[in-house]
Amino acid sequence: KQEVTQIPAALSVPEGENLVLNCSFTDSAIYNLQWFRQDPGKGLTSLLLIQSSQREQTSGRLNASLDKSSGRSTLYIAASQPGDSATYLCAVRGLGSSNTGKLIFGQGTTLQVKP
Amino acid sequence: DAGVTQSPTHLIKTRGQQVTLRCSPKSGHDTVSWYQQALGQGPQFIFQYYEEEERQRGNFPDRFSGHQFPNYSSELNVNALLLGDSALYLCASSEAWDTGELFFGEGSRLTVL
Numbered sequence: 001k002q003e004v005t006q007i008p009a010a011l012s013v014p015e016g017e018n019l020v021l022n023c024s025f026t027d028s029a030i031y032n033l034q035w036f037r038q039d040p041g042k043g044l045t046s047l048l049l050i051q052s053s054q055r056e057q058t059s060g061r062l063n064a065s066l067d068k069s070s071g072r073s074t075l076y077i078a079a080s081q082p083g084d085s086a087t088y089l090c091a092v093r094g095l096g097s098s099n100t101g102k103l104i105f106g107q108g109t110t111l112q113v114k115p
Numbered sequence: 116d117a118g119v120t121q122s123p124t125h126l127i128k129t130r131g132q133q134v135t136l137r138c139s140p141k142s143g144h145d146t147v148s149w150y151q152q153a154l155g156q157g158p159q160f161i162f163q164y165y166e167e168e169e170r171q172r173g174n175f176p177d178r179f180s181g182h183q184f185p186n187y188s189s190e191l192n193v194n195a196l197l198l199g200d201s202a203l204y205l206c207a208s209s210e211a212w213d214t215g216e217l218f219f220g221e222g223s224r225l226t227v228l
Binding site: 041045100104 | 220
């Protein structure tokens with residue numbers, strides 16, 4: 001059974017810092033991995049999607065890497081800003097007809113960037 | 116281009132009642148999935164609809180049911196509400212049922228008293 005873990009659960013940093021959010025998964029048989037951002041009480045905004053054959057994806061100040069063999073992904077945020085404060089969730093899509101239709105989520109890392 | 120839209124945004128029900136939540140997918144998407152997110156937790160997969168059929172289901176009781184219409188919109192129904200059903204219910208849509216990137220709506224916040 002696939003399990004996704006995100007560490008740390010919460011993180012507080014001063015503005016301008018570069019930071020790394022971690023995501024680990026127990027079953028390496030994944031189709032892709034997706035990173036989301038969630039503001040309090042709101043829905044999920046897709047940030048980056050990494051296919052299992054890819055090593056990383058970049059969008060602006062965000063860079064996500066994937067090491068499928070070790071079951072890990074990291075989300076790197078460069079030059080953090082107060083507007084980056086949110087909860088960041090990673091989710092994996094498994095392989096096989098019984099798994100590919102759903103995402104398995106971690107519990108998220110809540111980030112606070114202080115001015 | 117409208118994204119995923121959900122209604123209502125908030126609602127309050129009492130134990131034992133029934134609720135229907137609605138979702139319209141992003142333009143061009145034919146697959147709709149529903150997730151339940153309890154406070155402080157990651158979303159949990161409820162079920163997925165494609166071609167008007169439930170294609171996959173998570174570990175939720177039969178009190179949770181759904182429907183997909185020919186225009187790809189979807190409903191989530193929950194019967195015999197329990198206090199533990201209080202959560203944010205998220206709808207997501209994608210271009211393909213098994214591989215597409217998921218796009219989420221803003222959610223429906225259900226409170227059961």
